[in-house]
Structures are given as structure tokens and as C-alpha cells.
Amino acid sequence: MNFETVIGLEIHAELKSKTKIFCSCSNKFGSEPNANTCPICTGVPGTLPVLNEEVVNLAIKAGTALGCTINKYNKMDRKNYFYPDLTKNYQTSQFDKPICSGGNVEFEHEGKHIKVRLNRIHIEEDAGKLVHVEGEPVSLVDYNRVGVPLAEIVTEPDLRSVDEAVAFMKKLKSILEYGEISDCRMEQGSLRCDANISLRPVGQEEYGTKVELKNINSFRELQKALEKEQRRQMELYTYGEGHKVVQETRRWDAAKGKTISMRSKEQAHDYRYVVEPDLPPIIIYDEQIEAAKNSLPEMPDAKRERFLKAYELTEKEVEILVGDKGLAMFFEKVVGFAVAPKIAANWILGDILRILKDRKIESQDITIDAENFAKLLKVVEEGKISNNVGREVLEEIFDENKDPMKVIEEKGLMQISSTDELEKIVADVIANNPQSVEDYKAGKTQSAGFLMGQVMKLSKGKANPKLAKELVDKKLSEL
Ligand SMILES: [Zn+2]
Known part of the structure; x- marks a missing residue:
């Protein structure tokens, strides 16, 4: 029997x-544990919360960017559960009246246009973080994250493959990044998702039993966790053990590479939602929605269109550049320094991406500035240094944003393009390699290549290759 995969995400x-x-309290990541706390976020009895207007406006912005209906009347509710990282024993969230409803995310995937409907976006507070001390029977708790504002974005089960789910996440991330709604640092947990996955026989209307995978915080883990769970369910159905696929929550264990059952899935009523009595309903004005709309910068789809028109780049190049806000911004800055777009794109998609990967740096944290990078690309283009030397210089200047011209000068990396200087080197090489010269004369033309290699070696890679080759050929023809 053929099965179809059905996936929905909660981001x-x-x-x-x-x-x-x-x-x-500050909403800054990376502070000392428990530094950003106060009696309100640590839930001291008798304290009262005050809703942050900026959070409401950011949620409206998200809703606007994602085509949602903004609910002018919405409210906060208490979601009751116990966990040591939750200071109040309830999470202040939104239940039946979220701030945004509907909306959708559209993207191209393997030549197909995909539209994923959103169910809702609601705002809520984040919980703290438990730190389990290895080898000791203690767990520590860091409450810095308690009260950090979250937007929970819930999709309809519209995704039909693991790859589609990953492509969706990438598109959503770029929208939130471009909109300056979230910094989306997945490695710091500021963008994470839970995934619901079920299988059903192809052609069947109703959904199969879904399993929820918790707390996935990278594209790679999303891919792996979904693939693994898809296979697990497929095998159970295939071998007549479909009844073992039960509605439950499973944790993705990245280290073990498998999903582990945590608990049977709780129902909404298990949380005993009640209206938050300490906060009034949230009333949103038209002016607020208008302001959110106006504050949205150029979004990914518009940028993609513009890049395709303005620069002579392939669709693939544009897709990678625009898919990553940091790269797109860097690219435009470099082009602003009069570097040909194609050349800038080649270097950014090749060398810059490689360096970012090697150094585990996010594109928004590129250390070299566009001006220094542009200077380097220009000297390479002018043939003053070779591509390979250019690459070495880039490695050297990247971390500390050094001026490439200084490094090139200090290390004497400029290409030798003076005929006089090169002629001397060629003459030396010919004089020192009589056997190769004999071979060449005897018809072994590949000896010219060897001699050329010697010229490059003797010049420490600085000989202008085109000129050097001309001189070697000339010299040999004169013999
Ligand atoms: Zn606080």
C-alpha cells in the first residue's frame, strides 16, 4: 500500500x-544565568504583569507579513501545568482568542508552487531552561528565558513531505528575519518548532494518527527527526502493527538519532485554560495595524523579484542569496562598491559561505565589511593577484576585517606582471632544466607545462600566469 505523509508545524x-x-527585564540572550529576572517574571505572589506594547506590535507585524486576520479583540489565558522551569505553574498564553487568525506561507519547491495555510498566531511567554549537570544528581534552572515573548505560529496540516516541511521552515524564517520580527537564531533557540506527522493511505480523506515531535531547533534536525518518524510509522503500518501508532508526544534525541516517547498527547482541556484575570483584553486599533504594515521592509518575495530583474544572476543564485537575509544584505552592499554582481555572487556563494560554515558564524554576523571585501574582489578582477591568492587574503582579513591592500603589500603578494622581471625568471628556469628543454625539442610538448609550473614555483605563485605562459612559449620557440 502506498502512503502519503501529512505534516503540520507549530513554530x-x-x-x-x-x-x-x-x-x-532585558530580553537579551547570553547573559549570566538568572541575571535578567525580577519578581514579576519569577512569579512572586502578589506581583502583577503589564503587557509589553512592543510585543503586541511585533505580533501584528508577523500577522501582517503572513497575511493573517488581525483580531482586534483578543485576550490572554492561563495554561496550567507543572514543570520546574515554569515559575508560576501556568504559562500566560492565548487560548480561544488569539491575536491573529488564518494567513498563509507560499513558496516554490521542486518546481511546484506550495501554499501552506496558517491556523493562527498567538503570543505567550517562554519558560526557563533546565541545565542538567552531567554525572551529578542535580539540575540547575536558568530563569532568564522566563517571560521572553514568543509568537506561536500554527500551520494547518498542509505539508506533504519532509522536504516540503524543511522548505516551509526556511521560507518562514526568512519572512520573520526580513520583517525584523524575530532574530531567528536557531542555534540559540529563538526559532524552534514542534512537528505533527501522520501517514494515510493515498486517496484516503481522513488523517491518520498523528505523532508530535518536540522542540526541534535546526533545519537538519527537522529533516532527520521527520524522516525517522516517517519511517517508524511506515514500518508499523506495513507490518500490520498500525495500532502501535498512537497519538503521543515524542522527543527527538539528536544524539541517538531517534524519537523517544515522552507522554501520550495531552488534550487542550488537560491544561485547564482560564482567562488571565490580571490582564485586560487586548484591543487593537486600526492605526496600530496600519503602522505595522508600514514598518515592514522589503520582504523576501519582493526582493527575489527585484534581484532577478536588477542583477544578471541565475534563479538558483538569487534563491540562496535572498533566502538568507544576512547574505542578501551583504551582497547588495558589496555591489554598492561597484563590484560586478556576478562576481560578488560567485565569491559570496562560494568562499564566504564556506568560511561561515567553517567558523560556524551566522550570515548576520559576517565580520568583514563590504568595503574591504569589495576592494579584494577588485584587485583580483584587475589581475593584480590571482584567484587563489585572493582566497588566501580573504582568509587572512575575514576575522578582523583587515584592509586587503595592506595584507597584499605586507606579504608582497602582488602578481609579477612586468615583462622584464618575468623574463629573468623564465630564463633561469630554462637554464636549470636542460632535460625538459631537450624533451620539448624531441616533441614532448607537455614539458612546456612542467617548465611553466617551475616558473610559478620560482615566483612563489606570483607570476601573472598569462604573461608567464607567453614568455615560456616564446623562449621555447626560439631554441
Ligand atoms: Zn522580569
Whole structure:
């Protein structure tokens, strides 16, 4: 029997506000544990939350960017559950009246146009973080993340393959990044998702039993976790054990490379949602929606169109550049320094991406500035240094944003393009390799290549290759 995969995602994006959702603690990542806390976010009895207007505006912005209906009347609710990282024993979230409803995300995938409907976006507070101390019977808790504002974006089960789900996440990430709604640093957990996956026989209307995979925080893990779970369910159905696919929550264990059952899936009523009595309903004004709309910068689809028109790049190149806001911005800055777009794109998609990967740096943190990078590309284009030397210089200047001209000068890397200087080197090579010269005369033309290699070696790679080759050929023809 053939099966069809059905996937829906719930994405948690930390909103880029200066302060937390209900207090004035900093919403900055990477502080000392428990440094960004106060009686409100640590849930001291008697304290009262105050909703951060910036969080509401960022959620409206997200809703606007994703084509949602903004609900002018929405409210906060308490979702009750116990866990040591949750200071109040309930999470202040939104239940039946979320801030945004509907909306969709559209993208191209393997030549197909895909439209994924969104169910809703609601705002809520994040929980803290437990740190399990290895080899010791203790767990530590860091409450810095408590009260960090989240937008939970819930899709309809519209995705039909693992690859589609990953492509969807990439598109959503780029929208949130371009919109400056979330910084989407997946490695820091500011963008993460839960995935619901089920299988059904091809042609069947109703959905199969779904399994929820928790807390996935990279594209790679999303791919691996879904593939693994898809295979697990497929095997159970194929071998007549379909009844073992039960509605449950499974944790993706990246280290073990498999999903592990955590608990049977709780129902909404298990959380005993109640209206948050300490916060009034949220009323949104038309002016707020208008302001959010106007504050959206150029979004990925518009940028893609513009790049395709403005620069002579392939669709694939544009897709990779625009898919990553940091790269796209860097590219445009470099082009702004009068570098040909094609050349800038080649270097960025080749060498810059490689360096970022090697050094595990996100594109938004590229250390070299566009001006220094552009200078380097120009000297390579002018033939003053070779591509290979250019690459070495890039490695050298990248981390500390050095001026490439200084490095080239200090290390004497300029190509030798003076005929006089090169003629001397060629003459030396010919004099020192009589056997190769004899071979050449005897008809072994490949000896010319060897002699050329010797010229490059003797010049420490600095000989202008075109000129050197001309001189070697000339010299040999004169013998
Ligand atoms: Zn606080």
C-alpha cells in the first residue's frame, strides 16, 4: 500500500522586543544565568504583569507579513501545568482568542508552487531552561528565558513531505528575519518548532494518527527527526502493527538519532485554560495595524523579484542569496562598491559561505565589511593577484576585517606582471632544466607545462600566469 505523509508545524519564534512580555527585564540572550529576572517574571505572589506594547506590535507585524486576520479583540489565558522551569505553574498564553487568525506561507519547491495555510498566531511567554549537570544528581534552572515573548505560529496540516516541511521552515524564517520580527537564531533557540506527522493511505480523506515531535531547533534536525518518524510509522503500518501508532508526544534525541516517547498527547482541556484575570483584553486599533504594515521592509518575495530583474544572476543564485537575509544584505552592499554582481555572487556563494560554515558564524554576523571585501574582489578582477591568492587574503582579513591592500603589500603578494622581471625568471628556469628543454625539442610538448609550473614555483605563485605562459612559449620557440 502506498502512503502519503501529512505534516503540520507549530513554530515558536522569540519576538525581538527590548524587554520581556510582562516586565521590564532585558530580553537579551547570553547573559549570566538568572541575571535578567525580577519578581514579576519569577512569579512572586502578589506581583502583577503589564503587557509589553512592543510585543503586541511585533505580533501584528508577523500577522501582517503572513497575511493573517488581525483580531482586534483578543485576550490572554492561563495554561496550567507543572514543570520546574515554569515559575508560576501556568504559562500566560492565548487560548480561544488569539491575536491573529488564518494567513498563509507560499513558496516554490521542486518546481511546484506550495501554499501552506496558517491556523493562527498567538503570543505567550517562554519558560526557563533546565541545565542538567552531567554525572551529578542535580539540575540547575536558568530563569532568564522566563517571560521572553514568543509568537506561536500554527500551520494547518498542509505539508506533504519532509522536504516540503524543511522548505516551509526556511521560507518562514526568512519572512520573520526580513520583517525584523524575530532574530531567528536557531542555534540559540529563538526559532524552534514542534512537528505533527501522520501517514494515510493515498486517496484516503481522513488523517491518520498523528505523532508530535518536540522542540526541534535546526533545519537538519527537522529533516532527520521527520524522516525517522516517517519511517517508524511506515514500518508499523506495513507490518500490520498500525495500532502501535498512537497519538503521543515524542522527543527527538539528536544524539541517538531517534524519537523517544515522552507522554501520550495531552488534550487542550488537560491544561485547564482560564482567562488571565490580571490582564485586560487586548484591543487593537486600526492605526496600530496600519503602522505595522508600514514598518515592514522589503520582504523576501519582493526582493527575489527585484534581484532577478536588477542583477544578471541565475534563479538558483538569487534563491540562496535572498533566502538568507544576512547574505542578501551583504551582497547588495558589496555591489554598492561597484563590484560586478556576478562576481560578488560567485565569491559570496562560494568562499564566504564556506568560511561561515567553517567558523560556524551566522550570515548576520559576517565580520568583514563590504568595503574591504569589495576592494579584494577588485584587485583580483584587475589581475593584480590571482584567484587563489585572493582566497588566501580573504582568509587572512575575514576575522578582523583587515584592509586587503595592506595584507597584499605586507606579504608582497602582488602578481609579477612586468615583462622584464618575468623574463629573468623564465630564463633561469630554462637554464636549470636542460632535460625538459631537450624533451620539448624531441616533441614532448607537455614539458612546456612542467617548465611553466617551475616558473610559478620560482615566483612563489606570483607570476601573472598569462604573461608567464607567453614568455615560456616564446623562449621555447626560439631554441
Ligand atoms: Zn522580569
